[in-house]
Amino acid sequence: MSTTAIYEIAPDLFRLSIYVPDFDMQFNHFLVRDEEPLLFHAGLKGMFPALREAVAKIIDPTKLRHIAWSHFESDEIGALNDWLQVAPQAQPVCTLVGKLVSVDDFSIRPARGMTPEDVLATGKYRYRFYRSPHIPHGWDAGVLFEETRKTLFCSDLFHHFGNVEPVTTSDLIGPTRKAMQQLEQGSLAGYMPYTRQTEGVLRSLADLKPETLAVMHGSSYCGKCDSLLMGLAAVIKETFDH
């Protein structure tokens, strides 16, 4: 495991990236600095010491207030309880389904289970959680949208390989297609279903007109994200509709 690369991809939005050479994959965690700081992706348990050190270069980790993620899986939530122990005022934030199905049993403190009607205000920034069942995977999946700067925290969507640059304005569709096709050849095949809902969910995310995509595995993207989200729907269909 390499050291954590910290990069401010937009004002107050820090990308904390740990590259794992064995998988040729980055694991990215996003810290938003605000009156109530928010971390998106608690990260793997094994990455917690490195991540805590990285967070401490930006804010006092004991002051974290919100730990959010997309779906119940170790790279998203593994270190949740470690964060909750370090930061006594921090609360888990996920979809209502995530809270009801898994998190309140797993977590040492109950989660805030959000629906799209709820707004999480942290000071300068305002977040909504949109359900995206089985996109990228998991019944409980959702994406977090920060409305002030129009940042979409999109988890495994647009995942791609390599120790790539923190942020890009180049099209992510090519690297994403390549990564999906590669994973579909190996033991992790079937990790993302294509259903009749897929295109509609991605279209509703495109309608939010995000300006930044905070990507968990690979480069984040700055630019017009709506066409990219529709391009992703086409690639998911192409790769998984069989």
Ligand SMILES: [Fe+2]
């Ligand atoms: Fe995942």
Ligand SMILES: [Fe+2]
């Ligand atoms: Fe992931």
